[in-house]
Amino acid sequence: MKYSKIQIKVQFKKIKNMYIRVYPPDGEVVVTAPELMTMDQIQKNLSVHKKWLSKKVLKFKSMKTLLDKQEALPEYLHVWGKHHKIVYREGQNKNSISMERSRINVYMRRGFDLEKKKKLLYDWTRRQLIEEAQVLLTKWENRIGVQVNRLQARKMKTRWGSCNIRKKKINLNTALFVLDKEALEYVLVHEMVHLIEPSHNHNFKTLMTAFLPDWKERKKLLLED
Numbered sequence: 001m002k003y004s005k006i007q008i009k010v011q012f013k014k015i016k017n018m019y020i021r022v023y024p025p026d027g028e029v030v031v032t033a034p035e036l037m038t039m040d041q042i043q044k045n046l047s048v049h050k051k052w053l054s055k056k057v058l059k060f061k062s063m064k065t066l067l068d069k070q071e072a073l074p075e076y077l078h079v080w081g082k083h084h085k086i087v088y089r090e091g092q093n094k095n096s097i098s099m100e101r102s103r104i105n106v107y108m109r110r111g112f113d114l115e116k117k118k119k120l121l122y123d124w125t126r127r128q129l130i131e132e133a134q135v136l137l138t139k140w141e142n143r144i145g146v147q148v149n150r151l152q153a154r155k156m157k158t159r160w161g162s163c164n165i166r167k168k169k170i171n172l173n174t175a176l177f178v179l180d181k182e183a184l185e186y187v188l189v190h191e192m193v194h195l196i197e198p199s200h201n202h203n204f205k206t207l208m209t210a211f212l213p214d215w216k217e218r219k220k221l222l223l224e225d
């Protein structure tokens with residue numbers, strides 16, 4: 001179905017309440033509704049979240065443009081939740097990317113094709129994400145009392161992060177770069193707490209609340225409602 005220009009996938013399940021999910025990295029919207037709910041009711045429920053929904057979908061559009069082979073270079077990108085215009089300058093001596101206020105300057109050497117240009121920008125987002133996450137990691141390793149051996153940022157389809165408990169390795173979804181930093185911190189703490197408690201049980205939630213009392217609020221930043 002389509003809702004105010006947004007393509008939405010609807011699935012029905014044996015549940016009590018309808019919920020909306022926006023998936024990384026391209027902002028696909030999936031509504032999961034109770035089996036007896038009509039399309040009219042779904043539309044009505046969606047209208048309550050309309051503003052929230054279009055804001056979130058917009059944040060992902062630039063990341064989608066960057067990752068999709070069919071698309072041209074993105075003209076803007078969200079950086080930690082804020083809109084940034086991208087200015088490209090070709091024919092430079094070396095590649096470099098810098099930010100000033102709400103602008104991202106991308107300097108490129110001559111002869112870069114679309115694929116290479118996109119990779120340059122994507123790799124930069126990954127490095128920015130890891131740099132920020134590394135600072136948070138050091139802080140949380142002390143607080144939680146765990147040690148992480150490796151931190152990586154990758155393209156991930158349906159998850160925001162994952163944790164290999166045995167290898168103590170954490171993967172982060174590169175698309176976290178377009179969301180608020182509070183969202184990144186939530187995902188990182190979530191994965192780190194898995195090093196103490198592997199499953200999402202009561203103990204896990206108790207630990208999350210102890211370390212990050214507002215984790216439920218932060219979770220909403222991940223486009224789940």
Ligand SMILES: [Zn+2]
Binds near residue numbers: 194
């Ligand atoms: Zn988890």
